[in-house]
Amino acid sequence: MSSSKTKSKAPQHKPSAQEIQQQYNRFQNDLQILASKIGELEQEAEEHNLVLATLDEALTDEPNRKCFRLVGGVLVERTVKDVVPALKTNRDGIQKVIGNLAEQYKGKDEEFENFKRESNIRPASAG
Numbered sequence: 001m002s003s004s005k006t007k008s009k010a011p012q013h014k015p016s017a018q019e020i021q022q023q024y025n026r027f028q029n030d031l032q033i034l035a036s037k038i039g040e041l042e043q044e045a046e047e048h049n050l051v052l053a054t055l056d057e058a059l060t061d062e063p064n065r066k067c068f069r070l071v072g073g074v075l076v077e078r079t080v081k082d083v084v085p086a087l088k089t090n091r092d093g094i095q096k097v098i099g100n101l102a103e104q105y106k107g108k109d110e111e112f113e114n115f116k117r118e119s120n121i122r123p124a125s126a127g
Helices: 002-008 018-061 080-118
Strands: 064-069 072-081
Touching: 018 080, 064 080, 072 080
Parallel strands: none
Antiparallel strands: 064 072
16 A cells, blocks of 8 residues: 555656756856846946046036936037946946846855755765
């Protein structure tokens, strides 16, 4: 009778070594893509900070001073007082996206660690 109980359970598919390797590579690739995008956006936010630091002085001294801004591949003339709020909004949006991507990275990394634990994957010993 005990044999009928074991047969009634749905058989679980045990992934092959090749499937485990493919999943492992996918996790690594996904994490690498997220880290790369976070790095790009952090660099862009830093560039915004540098420009804002430069324009802040002009904003207090000469708010109507003309400056140029690249919008959709077109260089447009604006005043400092018009450009600074737009740059701050862009920078804040970039920082929000960075936060979201960092959360995604953290979740994917935890998922990867669980996968490695479940698949009994251990780092190779150096020696």
